Amino acid sequence: MVAVRLLDLDAVAMQRQGIIPGYAPMRGQEAAQVGSAAALDRSVDFAFPTYRELGVAIELGIDPVSYLASHQGAWHGGLWNPAETHLAPLNAVVGGPVTHAVGWAMGARLDHTDGVAITYFGDGASSQGDVHEAMNFAGVYRLPVVFFCQNNGWAISVPTEAQVAGGSVAARAEGYGLVGNRVDGNDVVAVYRATEAAILRARSGGGATVIEAMTYRAGPHSTSDDPGRYRTLDEEQEWLARDPLTLAEARLRELGYVDAYFTGVEAQARDLAAEVRNGVAALDARPGEEMFDFVFQAPTASLLEQKRSWQEASRG
Ligand SMILES: Cc1ncc(C[n+]2csc(CCOP(=O)(O)OP(=O)(O)O)c2C)c(N)n1
Ligand SMILES: [Mg+2]
Structure with a gap:
């Protein structure tokens, strides 16, 4: 999570310095992304990301330079091999990865494998028609899918309350014959446990789960957005108190981890970020x-x- 935080901050800095043309920051969503991806069995499961999934990519072992290649403009969708890594290309179509995951899960069922698809989507995406159809299809066919919604409070400038009628994405699951589970998306252990349970359930033929991870997009929607135009500093600061890294550190300290551990982790993450920056800056245009x-x-x-x-x- 520390590595993801530093890489994410540096991606924004690289955009400001003209090294990459655009980026969608995920600061604040580290626990939701790292915790959920950590629960996957990378040999059989398959993840379908949106455009804001740096933490998922890093947790799944994707080379960060390959991930950022799409933001650098060297390649659309990322330079990693989806078939080998089990992470689909970036998908900037809101709700797009959800239908792909359900299609993949249908394939897994027909091939008699025990793989589970996890699809990432936002609170805003949950309003898309495609997402409703995909959930219903998964329910009808009892497909092995984890619908992982990161409810980060905002769809660009539209707050969740203004578009999720009924107030909860997880609550919709029942109508599709799925299990719904709302979790604290800033608590990495809670996210891991919820995702692990959903994966085990799907793998054993129990069908799909909708997980709604309650979190917050601490930064702008993208490097071209100015959140000061539609939300208050007070709101942002309230969420800072629940920063997923601070919560994780407090938990580790309770378990007996001391300063040396945290400075070591940070030093390692800084080295990685410097290496990634050089790698991204050196990317050539693809043929x-x-x-x-x-x-x-x-x-x-x-x-x-x-x-x-x-x-x-x-x-x-
Ligand atoms: C089909 C489609 N409609 C509209 C857009 C423009 N768009 C990009 S991101 C976004 C908001 C998505 O919000 P949410 O699903 O909550 O995800 P978040 O950006 O908060 O991670 C919109 C409307 C798009 N990329 N694709
Ligand atoms: Mg959102």
């Missing part, structure tokens, strides 16, 4: 052909034609 190469497993005739004409035009 342009790649925008055609990875659309379909077997390219269509019209795509090949587009590639040919693009090659001709770029030579000219």
Whole structure:
């Protein structure tokens, strides 16, 4: 979580310094992301992220430079291999990863594997039609899915209260025949336990769970957003008191961890952030052909034609 915090802060700094053109900060959501991803069995389960999932990527062992390559503009969706790492490409379509996860889970069922899909989405995404259809489909077919909603209080400038009728995303689960569970999204252990239980349930044929992790987007929606235009400093500061890193540190200190441990963790995270910064700054543009190469497993005739004409035009 400390490494994720520092990498996230540095990604914002890199955007301000012109090294990367844009970034969606996740500060405040470290416990929700790291705690949930830690519960996955990376050999069989598969995660479907949104555009704000640095913590999930790091916890799943993705090279941070590969993750940030999409923000640097070197590649859309990230430079890691989803098939090997079990993390799907970044998805900036709000609600998009939810349908993909349900489709993947249907495939897992048909292939008789015991893999579970976890899909990340926000409180805002929970209003999308796709998400309702995906939950209903998962309920009807009793699919192995964990619908992991990070309720971070905001969908850009729209507060959750203004768009989640009924006040709870988890409560909707019942209507789809799913189990709903609202957890403290800033408590990494609570998130881990809830996700672990949902995964075990899905793996043993018990169906899908909707987890609503109550957290807060401590920074702006993206590096082009100014939250001062729609929320108060008081609100932001109230959440700072429940910073997931502070809570985790207090818990570890209770267990007997002392200063030397925390300074060691921070030093390691700082070294990593410096290494990642150099790696991101050194990323070259990818060959342009790649925008055609990875659309379909077997390219269509019209795509090949587009590639040919693009090659001709770029030579000219
Ligand atoms: C289908 C679609 N509609 C609208 C957008 C523009 N958009 C990007 S993020 C966002 C808000 C999403 O809020 P939420 O689901 O709560 O996730 P958060 O950004 O808080 O992590 C919107 C409307 C989009 N990317 N895709
Ligand atoms: Mg949100």
